[in-house]
Amino acid sequence: MSNFxxxxxxxxNPSITPQNLVEYSGKTGNLYEAIxxxxxxxxxxxxxMKNELQSKLNEFASSTDNLEEIHENREQIEISKFYERLPHxxxxxxxxxxxxxxxxxxxxxxxxxxxxKKNKK
Numbered sequence: 824m825s826n827f828x829x830x831x832x833x834x835x836n837p838s839i840t841p842q843n844l845v846e847y848s849g850k851t852g853n854l855y856e857a858i859x860x861x862x863x864x865x866x867x868x869x870x871x872m873k874n875e876l877q878s879k880l881n882e883f884a885s886s887t888d889n890l891e892e893i894h895e896n897r898e899q900i901e902i903s904k905f906y907e908r909l910p911h912x913x914x915x916x917x918x919x920x921x922x923x924x925x926x927x928x929x930x931x932x933x934x935x936x937x938x939x940k941k942n943k944k
Contacts, residue, residue: 839911861917864920865913868916872906883899
């Protein structure tokens with residue numbers, strides 16, 4: 824699981840900035856491949872963030888749903904603010920991609936084309 828406290832202190836710019844597409848295609852040789860790698864890692868990070876946040880907030884969940892008993896929990900608010908301040912998972916995945924922290928491979932099944940049924944007699 825990713826350590827989001829390290830990501831928060833890493834200094835990734837939380838705002839989206841224009842990128843040079845040549846840099847993306849330079850890593851893999853194919854722009855589409857690079858974007859697919861980043862998007863898959865982004866989805867992984869997003870799910871990790873969601874699960875971690877949900878598990879931390881579930882510690883504060885109450886069994887009663889009475890409106891009069893709902894109160895603010897300072898720790899719960901701080902946890903939520905921490906996750907809101909984190910950069911978007913796509914920005915984290917892009918940073919990991921350019922720092923070669925993402926392992927990826929391409930499955931090549933058959934390089935030879937399958938024989939055509941019409942020509943095979």
